[in-house]
Amino acid sequence: MIAPPIPDNEAERLAAMDQALCAFVPREERxxxxxxxxxxxxxxxxxxxxxxxxxxxxxxxxxxxxxxxTPRNISFCGxxxxxxKVLAVPDATNxxxxxxNPLVTGPPYIRSYLGIPxxxxxxxxxxxxxxxDNQVRNFTQQDILGMEDLAAMAExxxxxxxxGTTQRQLITALGQxxxxxxxxxxxxxxxxxxxxxxxSMTVADCMRQGTTAALCYVxxxxxxxxxxxxxxxxxxxxxxxxxxxxxxxxxxHGALGSLGERDFCALVPGASQLEIEGSLAAFTYPHVKLDMxxxxxxxxxxxxFGLAFLGDMKSANPATELWxxxxxxxxx
Numbered sequence: 551m552i553a554p555p556i557p558d559n560e561a562e563r564l565a566a567m568d569q570a571l572c573a574f575v576p577r578e579e580r581x582x583x584x585x586x587x588x589x590x591x592x593x594x595x596x597x598x599x600x601x602x603x604x605x606x607x608x609x610x611x612x613x614x615x616x617x618x619x620t621p622r623n624i625s626f627c628g629x630x631x632x633x634x635k636v637l638a639v640p641d642a643t644n645x646x647x648x649x650x651n652p653l654v655t656g657p658p659y660i661r662s663y664l665g666i667p668x669x670x671x672x673x674x675x676x677x678x679x680x681x682x683d684n685q686v687r688n689f690t691q692q693d694i695l696g697m698e699d700l701a702a703m704a705e706x707x708x709x710x711x712x713x714g715t716t717q718r719q720l721i722t723a724l725g726q727x728x729x730x731x732x733x734x735x736x737x738x739x740x741x742x743x744x745x746x747x748x749x750s751m752t753v754a755d756c757m758r759q760g761t762t763a764a765l766c767y768v769x770x771x772x773x774x775x776x777x778x779x780x781x782x783x784x785x786x787x788x789x790x791x792x793x794x795x796x797x798x799x800x801x802x803h804g805a806l807g808s809l810g811e812r813d814f815c816a817l818v819p820g821a822s823q824l825e826i827e828g829s830l831a832a833f834t835y836p837h838v839k840l841d842m843x844x845x846x847x848x849x850x851x852x853x854x855f856g857l858a859f860l861g862d863m864k865s866a867n868p869a870t871e872l873w874x875x876x877x878x879x880x881x882x
Contacts, residue, residue, distance in 0.1 A: 598615065636697075
């Protein structure tokens with residue numbers, strides 16, 4: 551195996567990535583939409599937006615892969631970032647750079663790879679949009695052209711600050727290690743600890759601005775039946791896909807937290823309770839049908855929802871009361 555070279559401008563590259571908050575932030579629908587399209591366009595089991603950080607490649611979006619990151623020194627994407635060119639690998643087992651790579655000899659058993667470098671400033675390559683297959687294949691020129699178009703869209707999104715104001719405030723207040731620890735690796739959502747902090751910040755903003763917010767908590771009622779065989783990999787993919795569906799339904803400037811294996815919670819700010827109720831109509835649809843990538847299985851998830859509105863809180867500490875209402879609802 552040949553480890554990917556380090557770019558000559560590595561210090562500049564890492565500094566630009568950190569300033570742009572490319573890595574270790576909650577995943578967003580605007581990136582998931584691109585990787586879903588890659589899967590359909592190239593008919594591959596795995597599609598990723600991979601951000602090549604100092605010691606890891608971290609996935610800003612992932613289809614068909616439950617891991618949140620893998621080491622940089624075994625990454626295919628690191629080679630594409632270093633070269634700045636399209637990297638097409640038709641058969642990794644016959645490539646001296648990759649034949650004994652643990653991602654080839656073990657899960658996910660990569661056989662072919664196509665990666666397009668992503669640039670956020672001249673000469674600053676942050677990662678790749680990539681497609682992975684567990685079958686040997688020769689990627690066509692049409693495959694490459696289609697991926698290059700989608701990579702341009704991914705670059706535009708990486709340059710765009712589209713997060714809600716309060717989420718952005720929390721992210722920028724955290725150091726990189728703290729950001730890394732604030733995201734649930736299985737789903738790419740805020741984890742419970744950081745989500746509760748986000749709730750407190752949002753409540754404080756609402757009190758200052760005269761606006762309001764709600765928490766909409768979600769439970770997968772048939773989770774045990776779907777994962778009863780103990781297949782942890784399949785359970786991880788189910789949670790990842792469910793998080794993607796909920797992100798797709800999330801109202802504008804909403805945030806999504808993962809509170810446990812079968813529990814999620816959406817934080818939704820708004821000018822009024824009526825506005826929030828209207829924006830949650832699609833989010834609270836009770837059934838989700840998931841297409842399991844690479845498994846060719848459709849699963850129907852049965853969801854239960856509960857709502858807690860900031861305006862209904864009566865205590866002197868509404869953020870704590872709001873959170874307690876959610877926790878109590880999830881115990882039912």
